[in-house]
Amino acid sequence: MRTYYINNGNENGGPFTLDELKNQPINKTTLVWYQGMDEWKYAADIVEFKPFFTVVPPPIKRATPAPKVEKKQTSDTILGLKKSYFFLVLAFLAIMITVLVLTIIQNNKKNELDLKNKQTEFGNEQIELQQKESNELRIQQEIQKRIESENNNKRRKDSINNRLIEIKNLLVEDKNQLAEAKNNLADAEDFKLLRSESTKDEQIRLFQNDIENWNKEIDQLENEENRLYLELETIH
Structure with missing residues (x-):
């Protein structure tokens, strides 16, 4: 008995006998192959498949007469x-x-x-x-700013106080150097032996320059000291 293979475009099916194919979804464009064929053919092109696509007209229905509707008499009631x-x-x-x-x-x-x-x-x-x-x-930001300001003020105060202590020490040192320069100048002016006038004048000029430099440095330190004291008073 011949068996058939079918392909609906997605995958092959079979083998099927001709009777089994009656239960398969076959149309005219379904590809069919059986042993002995060179290539697949459409089902409509194979003789034994012709009955599958033969259209059988439906039986003639005879018109039945419509039932007669009896007219109901009108009533004076609705729903009782x-x-x-x-x-x-x-x-x-x-x-x-x-x-x-x-x-x-x-x-x-x-x-x-x-x-x-x-x-x-x-x-x-x-x-x-x-x-x-x-x-x-x-409020937290204000508190934080106040804390930072207080910390900055404290650090600034500590820095100023440290600098004031340093200035005081420098002033003591510079004043001692100034006193020594004045003494050297006085000695140079009074000492007359073993020196020429030019040597004496040169020594006096050097000591006067030293005195002038020490006075300038002392003035600068005192000005800085006064400025720092004023700044210290403005820090809360």
Whole structure:
């Protein structure tokens, strides 16, 4: 018995007998191959597959006569109620539905208003909390700045005091050097033996220069000392 292989474009299927192929999804463009064929062919091109694509017309349906509809006599009742009572009940239901709808709308508006009020309260609380945090942060920054300022002032005071001590020591030293230079000048002016006038004048000039230099240095140190004392008074 001949067996067939089919391919629907994705993968091959088979082998199938001709009866088994009746249960497979085959159309005219389905590729079919069986042993002895050189290549795949469309199902519509293979003779034994022709019955698969033969269209059988449906049986003729005969029209059935429409059933006769009996006319009902009009009644004065609706759903078992008199028309007047029915319309009265209908109006009452309409009023109840209207009241119910209005009540629901009013409750929804009330709920929306309550929700907006809660959101506003929550927003106000958030603003107050942020303001409080901002104030605390600003206070902490002020405290930190004050601490840094105090530390800077302390360091500056210590630096000034150390420099004042150094200046005092330098002044003592310079004043001693100045006194020594004055003594040397006095000795040079009084000493007359074993020197020429030019040598004497040269020595006097050197000692006078020393005295002038020491006076300048002492003035500079005293000016610096006064400035530091003034600066020290401005530091809190």
